[in-house]
Amino acid sequence: MNAPEADVTCRLDAVGGPPVNVPGWRGPGAGPEAGASRASAAGLVEKHPQATRQRASFERGASFVSALIRAFRSERCTALDPLQVFAAAGTAPRFYWEQPAAERFCVGIGCAARISVHGADRFAEAESAAHEVFGSMNWQGAGPRLGHLVGGFAFAPGTGSGNVWQGFPDGELRLPELVYWREGDRYVRDASIGSRWADLQPRPLALGQPVRGPAEIGNGGPDPYVERVQRALAGIRAGELDKVVIARAVHVTSRSPIDTVAWLVALRERFPSCTLFAVGEGDAVFLGASPERLVRVRGETVETVALAGTAPRGASTAADRALGEALCDSRKNGHEHAIVVQHLQSVLGACCDDLEVAAEPKLLKTRTVQHLCTELRARRRAAAPVSLLELAARLHPTPAVGGAPREAALRWLAAHESVERGWFAGPVGFLQSNGDGEFDVALRSALVRGRTATAWAGAGIVARSEPRAEFTETELKLRTVLGPLLWGAP
Numbered sequence: 017m018n019a020p021e022a023d024v025t026c027r028l029d030a031v032g033g034p035p036v037n038v039p040g041w042r043g044p045g046a047g048p049e050a051g052a053s054r055a056s057a058a059g060l061v062e063k064h065p066q067a068t069r070q071r072a073s074f075e076r077g078a079s080f081v082s083a084l085i086r087a088f089r090s091e092r093c094t095a096l097d098p099l100q101v102f103a104a105a106g107t108a109p110r111f112y113w114e115q116p117a118a119e120r121f122c123v124g125i126g127c128a129a130r131i132s133v134h135g136a137d138r139f140a141e142a143e144s145a146a147h148e149v150f151g152s153m154n155w156q157g158a159g160p161r162l163g164h165l166v167g168g169f170a171f172a173p174g175t176g177s178g179n180v181w182q183g184f185p186d187g188e189l190r191l192p193e194l195v196y197w198r199e200g201d202r203y204v205r206d207a208s209i210g211s212r213w214a215d216l217q218p219r220p221l222a223l224g225q226p227v228r229g230p231a232e233i234g235n236g237g238p239d240p241y242v243e244r245v246q247r248a249l250a251g252i253r254a255g256e257l258d259k260v261v262i263a264r265a266v267h268v269t270s271r272s273p274i275d276t277v278a279w280l281v282a283l284r285e286r287f288p289s290c291t292l293f294a295v296g297e298g299d300a301v302f303l304g305a306s307p308e309r310l311v312r313v314r315g316e317t318v319e320t321v322a323l324a325g326t327a328p329r330g331a332s333t334a335a336d337r338a339l340g341e342a343l344c345d346s347r348k349n350g351h352e353h354a355i356v357v358q359h360l361q362s363v364l365g366a367c368c369d370d371l372e373v374a375a376e377p378k379l380l381k382t383r384t385v386q387h388l389c390t391e392l393r394a395r396r397r398a399a400a401p402v403s404l405l406e407l408a409a410r411l412h413p414t415p416a417v418g419g420a421p422r423e424a425a426l427r428w429l430a431a432h433e434s435v436e437r438g439w440f441a442g443p444v445g446f447l448q449s450n451g452d453g454e455f456d457v458a459l460r461s462a463l464v465r466g467r468t469a470t471a472w473a474g475a476g477i478v479a480r481s482e483p484r485a486e487f488t489e490t491e492l493k494l495r496t497v498l499g500p501l502l503w504g505a506p
Contacts, residue, residue: 081129081130081131081132081145081148081149082129082130086128086154086193086208086209086210086211087153087154087155087156087208087209087210088153088154088155088156088157088161088163088206088207088208088209089155089156089157089159089206089207089209089214090155090156090157090158090159090160090161090162090204090205090206091157091158091159091204091205091206092158092159092202092203092204092205093196093203093204093205094203095203096196096203096218097218097221098112098114098121098122098123098196098198099112099114099123099221099277099280099281099284100218100219100220100221101123101125101194101196101216101218102123102125102277102280102294103218103219103221103277104125104216104217104218104219105125105126105213105296107296107297107298107299108125108126108127108213108297109125109126109127109130109190109192109296109297110123110124110125110294110295110296110297111123111124111125111166111167111190111192111294111295111296111446112280112292112293112294112303113166113291113292113293113444113445113446114284114291114292114293115290115291115292116284116288116289116292117288117289119198119200120198120199121196121197121198122164122166122195122196122197122198122446123195123196123197124164124166124190124192124194124195124196125192125193125194125195125213125216126192126193126194126208126211126212126213127190127191127192127193128190128191128192128193128208128211129149129152129165129190129191130188130189130190130191131145131146131149131165131167131187131188131189131190132185132187132188133145133169133185133186133187133188134173134185134186134187135173135186136173138169138173138186138187139169139187139405139406139408139409140405140406140409141187142169142187142189142405143403143405143406145189146165146189146405146447149163149165149191150163150165150449153191153449156209159204159205159206160202160204161206162204162206162448162449162450162452163191163206163448163449164191164192164195164197164206164446164447164448164449165189165190165191165446165447166189166190166192166195166295166445166446167187167188167189167190167295167444167446168187168188168295168302168439168442168443168444168445168455168458169186169187169188169408169412169439169442169443169444170184170185170186170187170437170438170439170442171413171417171418171437171438171439171440171441171442172413172426172429172430172437173186174186175436175437175438176436176437176438176439177436178436180436180438180463180470181436181438181439181463182300183297183298183300184295184300184302184438184439184463189447193207193208193211193212193213193214194206194207194208194211194213194214194216195207221277221281223278223281224275224278225275225278226274226275226276226278226279226282226500226501227270227271227272227274227275227501227502228270228271228272231268231269231270231271231501231502232268232269232270233266233267233268233498233502234266234267234268234269235264235266235267236264236266238484238487240264240434241262241264241483241486241487241490242483242484242486242487244262244432244433244434245262245475245477245481245483245486245487246483247432248260248262248428248432248477248481249477249479249481249483251428252477252478252479253479256424256428257419257420257421257424257425257428258355258419258420258421258478259352259355259415259419259420259425259476259477259478260418260419260425260428260429260476260477261415261416261417261418261419261425261429261441261474261475261476261477262429262433262474262475262477262486263433263435263437263440263441263472263473263474263490264435264472264473264474264490265435265436265470265471265472266470266471266472266473266494266498267468267469267470268462268468268469268470268471268498268501268502269467269468270467270468270469271467272467273299273466273467274464274466274467274468274469274501276294276296276301276303276464279303279464279500279501280292280294280303282500283303283304283305283497283500284305286305286383286499286500287305287307287382287383287460287496289307289380289382290305290306290307290382290460291305291306291307291309291456292304292305293305293306293444293445293456293458293461295439295444299464299465299466300463300464300465301463301464302439302444302458302461302462302463302464303461303462303464304458304459304460304461304462304497305460305461305496305497306444306456306457306458306459306460306461307323307380307382307387307459307460308321308323308416308456308457308459309321309454309456309457310408310411310412310414310443310445310455310456310457311404311407311408311411311443311454311455312453312454312455313396313403313404313407313451313452313453313454314452315452316395316396316398316401317393317394317395317396318364318368318393318394318395318396318402318407319391319392319393320360320364320391320392320411321389321390321391321392322353322356322357322360322377322388322389322390322391322392322414322416323356323380323387323388323389323416323457324349324352324353324355324356324387324388324415324416324476325343325346325349325350325352325353325377325387325388326343326349326385326386326387326388326475326489326492326493327339327340327342327343327349327385327386328384328385328386328492329381329382329383329384329385329386336381336386339386340379340381340386343379343386343388344377344379344388347480348478348479348480348481349388350388351478351479351480352476352478353377353388353390355415355420355478356390356414356415356416357373357377357390357392359411359414359415359420359422360392360411360414361373361392363407363410363411364392364394365394366410367396367397367402367406367407367410368394368395368396368397368402369394369395369396369397370394370395371392371393371394372392372393372394373390373392374390374391374392376390377389377390378390382496383496384492384493384495384496384499385492385493385496401451403451404447404451404452404453404454404455405447408443408455412442412443412457413426413441413442414457415476416457416476417441417457417459417474418441419476419477435472437472438463439458439461439463440458440459440461440463440472441457441458441459441472441474442457442458443455443456443457443458444456444457444458459473459493460473460493460496460497461497462497462498462501469501471494471497471498473490473491473493473494474490474493475487475489475490475493
């Protein structure tokens with residue numbers, strides 16, 4: 017996977033047959049023929065129809081792409097439950113993304129193309145490869161004909177290199193063989209012709225509990241986390257940091273395999289205003305219910321949100337209101353939130369026009385916690401429109417999940433955090449072939465493998481932070497994702 021760019025090659029191998037030679041095709045970025053290669057990629061299916069059922073792969077720098085190139089049929093379809101589709105995939109490559117309150121979803125089954133990226137240039141590598149994949153698609157049918165690449169990225173390169181995150185590289189985007197998606201009252205079905213998933217018939221969900229019988233949980237207690245917070249506060253006092261977000265992990269072991277579909281059903285019932293997501297293959301599934309959008313692109317419109325500053329929900333209406341008011345009045349939480357807003361303003365202001373920032377944060381309330389939330393909107397510049405993946409690269413990690421200054425915070429986390437974040441707090445979502453799409457921050461999340469699950473949560477540390485209060489905040493956040501698993505309700 018580490019072939020130098022000058023040595024990039026591409027091969028088309030017939031599935032179950034001899035290699036197929038496609039003249040002029042050497043892969044993107046391959047020396048002086050790069051331009052011709054890209055044109056060849058875009059017209060591959062049209063010029064060489066015999067290759068529409070061929071397998072292609074190429075490696076370039078830190079990226080690897082494998083694809084089963086096929087024609088796709090796009091058509092309108094009747095309303096359906098995306099979790100039914102996700103459940104029907106079994107252990108095949110599968111993806112689920114839904115915003116119930118906004119009536120939007122995207123669910124993908126199978127894998128017609130897989131883009132795996134590694135290293136510091138992973139977003140740029142993914143974007144270049146995405147153009148290749150979208151350019152190879154041959155469409156039929158009367159539907160919108162919008163290709164979807166689905167997946168996500170690790171919090172930082174190399175943060176998921178251990179066994180926990182095996183199969184989840186620094187970044188991965190898949191072109192599913194079957195995609196169901198919804199936007200407003202439009203339901204669309206895109207299927208790879210000839211795929212075994214092309215005629216998938218979703219069946220009703222068999223509802224039940226995510227786990228049967230008792231489950232054991234290990235969280236290590238508060239002391240290690242409190243010690244790391246104290247160490248961070250020392251760095252803040254020394255002027256090394258303004259803010260750093262420290263994560264912790266909790267491990268759950270069940271006596272039976274964990275039912276990830278039942279888990280997602282429970283999360284959807286309890287958190288309809290969040291973004292529900294799951295990325296799975298085999299018995300490994302990364303899932304969650306995130307309240308935080310990283311970036312959304314719709315035409316020329318760019319949207320993001322600053323989410324920082326947290327308080328619990330109250331047991332009564334009066335108590336809840338009092339906790340919310342205290343959060344809004346908190347100097348510590350206000351400072352933590354302002355750092356995030358300033359970062360987002362700086363990034364969007366440098367590459368977009370007509371930036372709109374809410375004058376004051378509002379309260380975003382979920383079933384378990386409430387956050388300070390500021391929405392930002394801007395317009396992409398017509399002369400040089402910034403892409404969705406470029407925006408993701410510029411925005412991520414925001415100070416809401418990393419810290420400030422960004423590079424200093426990342427260095428501190430690499431030296432002191434001692435948990436394998438992997439895709440936790442990284443971008444998860446989808447990219448459409450017209451450039452639209454959305455990536456959300458993978459918070460309130462867990463990685464499931466068979467009978468085990470690991471969940472993560474973090475808290476932002478600033479000068480006024482109190483170590484044990486920060487540990488309590490992580491417990492509140494963990495309750496969002498683990499509540500349905502361990503207690504039946506958060």
